[in-house]
Amino acid sequence: MQDRGDVVTSEAELRALVGQPAPVAPAKQRDRLHGLDRAWLAASPFCLLATAGADGRCDVSPKGDPPGFVRVLDDRTVAVPERPGNRRVDGFLDVLAMRSELWDTATWDGGERAVGAGVPSRAHLAKALERPDTPLEELQRYHGSRYADGLYR
Structure with a gap:
């Protein structure tokens, strides 16, 4: 792209156009789940799981099941089940590829870098985390029939 002078090329230019965040905006970022987060997860039948690969490309995978399918394991950990689908496993491959690139919470300073940087996290792939409280028949x-047929066989 040609530098035409009408293209934003720095954070300073962007802030000059957009301004600074409202004072309450940084307060929305938390380092653990809030009670409202837990309530939302318990009621939600759908979420989007976003990952980035070693090549910098991003993937967003839709996930869904009956409300409450995302299990809160503790204040910083949620478990999202994988169901039969297209079996591309793009997000899971990203997690495996980025193993050494994820933030180490033991060395994360939580200081100025924390503003707008997100909560340090480490993704893991579990071989099984059974939900005995959700029978296959309910799923x-x-x-519907697509699930019973194995979805994308």
């Missing part, structure tokens, strides 16, 4: 009723 089949919720998703």
Whole structure:
């Protein structure tokens, strides 16, 4: 792209156009789940799981099941189940590729870098985290015949 003078090229230029965040905006960022977050997760039948690969490309995968399918394990950890689908596993491959690139919470200073940088996190792939409280029959009723047929065989 040609430098035409009408293209924003720095944070200073961007802030001059947009301004600074409202004072309450940075306060929305937390280092752990709030009670409202837990309530939202318990009621939600859908979420988007975003990852980035070693090549810098991003992937967003839709996930869904009956409300409450995302299990809160503790104040900083949620478990998102994988269901039969297209079996591309793009996000999971990103997690495996970025193993050494994820932030180490033991060395993260939480200081100025924390503003707008997100909460330090480390993704893991569990071989199994069973939900005995969600019978297969309930999932089949919720998703219909496509789930019973194995979705994308």
